[in-house]
Structure formats: structure tokens, C-alpha cells
Amino acid sequence: GGGEEEGTDEGNSGEDSGSEGGEEASGEFEEQSWQFVTEELKGEVQYEYAAEFAKRINEKSGGAITVEPLEYGALGSEVDQAQLLQQGGVQLAVMSPGFTGGQVPDGQIFSLHYFFPSDQEKVQEVLTNSEALNTDLRAKYEEHSISPLAFWTEGAMAWTSNVGIESPSDWEGLNMRVQESPLMRETYDAYGATVQSLSWSELYTALDRETVDAQENPLFFIESASFHEVQDSITISHHNNYVAMTTVNTEWYNGLDDNVKQLVDETVAEMQDWVFDEQKAQNEAGLEAIKADEENPTEIIELTDEQIAEFKKAAEPVHEYYKNEVEGIDPAIYDKLKEEIAAVEGE
Amino acid sequence: MKVFQLLDKFIMKLEEFILSFSIILISIMIVGNVIAREIFNSGAFYFAYEVSKFAIVIATFIGISYAARKGRHISMSAFYDFAPFKVRKIMMIIINFVTAIVMFVMAYFTFNFVMFEYETGAITTSLEVPRYFMSVIIPIGFISAGIQFLRNTFINFTKKAKDKVYLGIDAVDYNDEEKKDIKMEDISI
């Protein structure tokens, strides 16, 4: 997972207004208000997801249930937010699988390179229907009071650099900024690159001064963080995806009335298509804005199928490394997910 | 009594070693990482930031009691400095005692937090060691700080504190060391 610790403490000033009298249909639902925390700011995919979810729940419950979407930073760092959810300090959260503070090592499966399909629609299909994820991996999270109700993509990760990465050998000698871990070391070592942890606030300058040579993020994010201003090229590499999870506190969720639970489940399910379109629109807009920025010309490299095959060949041994060597992961989830992906790709 | 003194000295030396070593370790980690990256183009110091993080947490919380012993906690002493000897003595007794209690309460809260981290089984991203290795230092720090602040309280009742105020057991109030003699009308531009 390659989430970003971006954002200011710009909170959300509206106090919840969940206490006013319900509308006509509210008879079915008890009045309540929930908080829904995200790892992004207003206007970005996760926050917009929470806002849309809030709107739908409010409408469907006839105004009885109010959901307050919260921007990143209002309640601390990503790890803080995860912990807040675990303890029931908030009811719902969008989180990246990697930000549970090392409690569920299996979350690292999303950061494997060239493991998921290249086509985003197929990625979303796997995320939505996979039993390995929605049953087995979910159970792993539920041991820690986190219930992922859905997995979805915020877009494919793209590499930015000054060298124009087109083949694994282009990585030789580069310093890649990514959250440091044994798996990431192994992954980039396979291409001949080294990895370097770097705080978010230093990244723009570090890219500009070439203290680090490359980073990865979805396109909408590269644009909003202006990384294209200080990088000569973007490689649309399809190496992995920025995956997010819609999560709820497990005990809270289990304690919901059946009709409320059903309302939540059904809304989460129908949001899968909505968020797919939303991220697609944002990533396309981001790419257009980067292309339109004439002051900072940026080469856009879309890898061909042959080039992807070359990367895939380099990356595949790392899949085995993940399965056999990474601390604490369940190889059965890996095997099952691999089969499910093969089935979707074979369609 | 002798044993107690020896133990006290041993703990102080241990604290000094930890504080000093932490700073040196952080220096080596950060410089090592720059050199590895810029000169050898290597990620050999991949653990640099995580080790440094451990070091800074250990130094911070182990340092509370050492700073208490040496009377070096940051405080706003303007009014205190003006107070007469007896008032200062009473203030120091109350301050150290109340602070000791706060330290013990924090030790209790942070111990619960360590148990929570222990139960989650979370591991760090880089070295993949349990995260409670780091947090466990916090209640230890608060407990030893609490004990130290109690000792700071009691030393002010002893015979050797008859004409002195002790900020910490190893720190005599600087206000007693030099007579000061300056009046308000001396303030001018």
C-alpha cells in the first residue's frame, strides 16, 4: 500500500446536526450520528467517498442517521485514525491496508508489483468479488476490531522520475522514495534500485534537489502535490494500485440493528461503482492538468505490453519472497487471491 | 544504606550512559545513511530512521528522571526567583511532590497503553520488531521519574537542606549561591 500522509489539520467545522427531528421515513431507524474519518482532504477521492456515503445513508434513513465525514488530520496521523477506529472512537474509516501499524502484515499483498491485473476495471472486479480479500483477509483485520466492508482502487500507481523509466534496467542505481520495509527493499532490489524512507514534508524538495530520484503515487495525487513540477517524466506503469478499504469498528458493526446493518452493507456495495467512476475522473483530470502545464513539461510514458512483461518477469520472484519470507503473512490468502486474479484475467 | 547508595549511583551512571549513547547512536545512523546513499548508492542503513526513533524515545523518557535529579526540567521561574527562602522551600516541596504524583499516574496510564500495544501484536515496518519494545520504555521512565521527584521532595526536609533549597537531589537552588541586590528603579533604557 502506498498511502500518503498528506494534509493539514484543516478540520471540519460543522458540528453534527443529527439531533433534529426525523423526516417521514425515520420511523424505521433510530436517530444516531456516526463519524467517518478519511486519509485525504476535501475534494480528494476518499473524502468525497465519505461525503457521498453520508448523503446516501442520510437519505435512505429518512434523515435519522447522520454521518459526519472527516478530513485527514482532524484526528491525528493515519495510524492514530486506525487506532481510533479500533477503539470505537469513530465508527467508520477509509484506510489504506498498510496503515494499521503492522498489525495485519497481509495488508502488504497490495504492494506487490505486477500481481493484480493492469486493467483498472479488472482490479476493481477482483477487489469487489475476491473471497480471499472479502472473507479471509477481512477475518484477519477483524481480529483487531477492524471490519473492512469493501476494498476499492483509487487508481494505479505511477512512477515519477527524471530518467524516464521504461524497463527494469532504468532503475539501476536510483533511490526510490517509498515506505521502507523488507518487502519494498526486495521489490526494488529486483530492479537494481535502493529504497529510502522520507517524510512527506520533505519529498517535494528532495525530488527537486535529487536527494531521491523517484516516487510513486496515483496520477491525481501527483498532480495535486505538484510532483510533476520537479520531475521530468511519469511512467504509467500499472505496477500496483492505491487500494483503500471502507472499514467499520467490528463490535460497533456487530451491535447494529439488522436493518441498519443491511443499510450500511447495501450502501457500501453500491458505492463500489460510484467510487470507481470518481477515481477515474480524478485521475484523468490529474493527467490532463499535468499535460496542460506547459511551464513544467513532463514526458508521459505509457508502458507497452512487452515492457510490462519485462517488468513482470523481474517482479515475479518477489511474489515468492512475499509468500515464503515476509514475516506474519498467510500464504493461503496469497494462493487463493492469485487464483482469483488468474480467473478474472482469463475471462 | 551503603547498598542503597551504590544502587543509586549505578542507576545514575546507567541513565547517563543511555542518554549519551542515544545521541551518539542517532548521529551515526543519520550520517551513516547519508554516506551510504550519496557515496555508495546503497540502502545499507535502511534501519537508520527506525533505530533513531527508538533512541529518541528512550532518551526522552529515561531522561525525565535524570533531568529531575539535576533540576534541569524547563520551567518558568520568574516569580519563584523573587520569592524569599522559606517560600521557595515550600514551593519546591509542593512542586516536586505533586509532580511525583502526576508521574505515577502517567506510569499507570502508559502501562495500560503498553499492554494494549502488546495485545495488538503490531510490528514496526522496517526492522519488524514488536512495537511495544518502544512503548515499554514510557512507563519505566515515568516510574523512575516519580521516584526521583519524591526524593527531590524529601531531600528538602533533611538536615543538609537546612539553609538550602534543593531543586533536585543533585542541584542546589542557584538563588542561594549569589546574593542579588538590585532594585526596581534600576530598570532603565
Add this chain to the structure above:
Amino acid sequence: MLTTLLSIMIVLLLLNFPMMIPLIIAPVIIMLIYNPNLSMDLLMKQLLTGIESPVLLCVPLFIFAADIMTSGKTSQRLLDFIGAFVGHIRGGYAVTTAAACTLFGAISGSTQATVVAIGRPMREKLLKIGYRDSSAIALIINSSDVALLVPPSIGMIIYALAAGSGVSVGDLFIAGIIPGIMVFLAFAIYSVIYAKVKNIPLAEKVSWPDRFKFFRKALLPLGFPVIIVGGIYMGYFTPVEASGISVLYAIILEVLVYKTIPWKKLPSIALSTGLVTSAVFILVAGGQLFTWVLGYARIPQQITEAVLGSDPSAMYVLLIVSIFFFVGCMFVDPIVVILILTPIFVPAAETAGVDLIHLGIIVTFQAALGSATPPFGVDIFTASAVFKKPYLEVIRSTPPFIVILLVIGALLILFPQLSLALI
């Protein structure tokens, strides 16, 4: 309730309680009263969150580098060099003091270290040639504060951390150069006028061969700022890593080249650094507890709305920010003030169209000014302890400096270019 709590905090502060106590007590009480259902673990976790940011590693490292240089000869070489060139002019020793503080500040990033390293030797010289002790000390305190403004600066790094959202420390460093030089020039001009009015005797002029000798001796220390700023600019290291490099450079200079410090003395210097680090970081941890509780209760939003209204102008935001940081730093350690207040004001500043680098310079400047301002600025107590002088003697001659700094502060608000021109 909140007012009661705030009053208790201030009373504890004024009663000389360790600053960590109010910072710990207040959030714990708020949690127990307002959120009894929420686990205390969440709050305790903030003790770690507060200090584990990698950006903060620069604090012990810059202090360590400064401590090494303070124990060695770096500051003396800088003083000899500057003194050889300007010591003989009217008010020369005072100008030397201001210049040396600026240069040492450009090496160390630490105000306190500058007071010790430059302040101690210069105070003796100033006294010998006829300055009143209070004037000498006031000059030293205020000139040392330039260390916060010229790169590297611990204050700026803390600000960047608290502001989040990708505020570049490198840009902040460069933005501080012009304001830093402005302060130095203002103090130099004041020193010359003061010496004329008070008829301070002239010192002897140094011959050119001697000047060259002192220049050569100061060459290595002078290379220091070049390596730090240059290294960041060329991308060899990040601003945080620069702090590690300054430790390395200080060791090379004092241990290997000048041989003023034996290897085996380094651990005891590191111990003194560790002690200061702990005393500061427990405040950072406590500050994070406090910030987190405030954030959870949405208090920052209420504060900004109350003091700024709904649609404030950029100038107004900067004015209010200046007042809050100035007053805050008169009472509490600047690091804590910057950590707590920055996240409160950044959103409003962004909405009002204030450049966050400009804001950072204003914040750092006011932090420097506030911490040198009576009645409670922390630098005053540092000086009181370092020079073993009573409080009133230390503050007697500070007013003219405060006035000069207030004027420069206003200029920095009115002309953002002063901060942003070099970026």
C-alpha cells in the same frame, strides 16, 4: 470549564512547575471529563506520535553539533576573524558580537548554544572596553536570536513539521536569510550609534597580515554554513540530514583538525546534549497530547473563528499570528508554542491566501522575539543562568532591541518579498 482548566495551567506555569506538568494534566483531565468512554490509550499513544517524527531528529543533532563547537575553538576563531576586521570601528566590539552571533547561528541553529559560545567570551571583552553589563547581555540575548532566523533553524524545522502539507524546510531556510541579515544590520547600526552616544572608547586596529592570519584560521568554520546550505541545495542531504552532517563537521574540526577535544570527551558532551534533548522532548510529547485533545474537541476551529472571523485578510491573519506567537513565546518554550499554535492557524492562513513560507518566517521571527522579551522570555532565564546575573540586571537594557525587532517584524508582515524574494 475550559477557561478554568486554562487558568489552572497558567497558574501551574507561573508557580515554577516543570512545564511538562500543565501540558500533561490538562489533556488528561479533558479526556476524563469529556470523553470518559474513549480509551486513555489513544491519548497515551500521542506521547509517541509527538516525538517519533523523523523531522525532529534534527533537534538533538543540531544541539550536539553546537555543544561540540562550544566546547572547542570554533566560536573563538569566528570572533577573532570578525574582530580583526570590525573591532576597531566605533562600537566595534558590539558589532563583532552581533556578527559573530549571526555567523554562529548560521552554523548551529540553536539560540542557547549561541548565547554560551559567543556570549561568554564577548561579554568579557565588552565589559573591559566600557560597556555596562546589562547592555552587553541585552545585545547578546537579542543577537543570539538571529540563530533562529538564519539557516539552519530548529524553529523552522518544527514549523514545517507542524504545518504539514509539504512545507519545504529548504525553502524556509532560504527565506530566512534576508530577514536574518536585516536584524544583524539593524543591531550593528544601533551598536554604532550607542557607542557614539555613550562615548565608548575605540579598540586598536589590527594589521593586515594579522587580519589575513585570523581569516585563514577561521576558514574552516566559515565553510560550515556553505556546506550545510549548499549540501541541501545540491541535494546531497535533506535539511534533517544536514543536522547529522553538522555533527560530523564539528567532530572533524574540533577532534581531528584542531584537536581541541579528545575522542573520549565526546560521550560527556553527548550526555549534556541528551539531557537538554530529554527536557525539550518531554515538552514536545506533552504538547502533542494537548494538541490532539484540542483537535479531537474541534477547539482550533472555534479559536480561529473567534479571533479571525469568517473571512479575514492576509494582513490581519499575519498580525494575529504575530501577536499569538509573540505572547506565547514570552511564556512557553518556542518549540512547544510552534507545535501547538501552528496547526491552529495554518488553515485560516491558507484560506486568506498567505504563503506558508511567509507565515513560517513570521512565526519563527515572533518566536525569536517573544523568547527574548520580558517578563518571561526563556532566553532571559538562559542568560541569567549562563552569566549568573539576576533577572532584573538581565532585562534592563533589552527595550531598544525589542523596539528594533518590532519594527522589523512589521516590515516582514507588510513586505512578503523580504521573505520570498530568494526562493
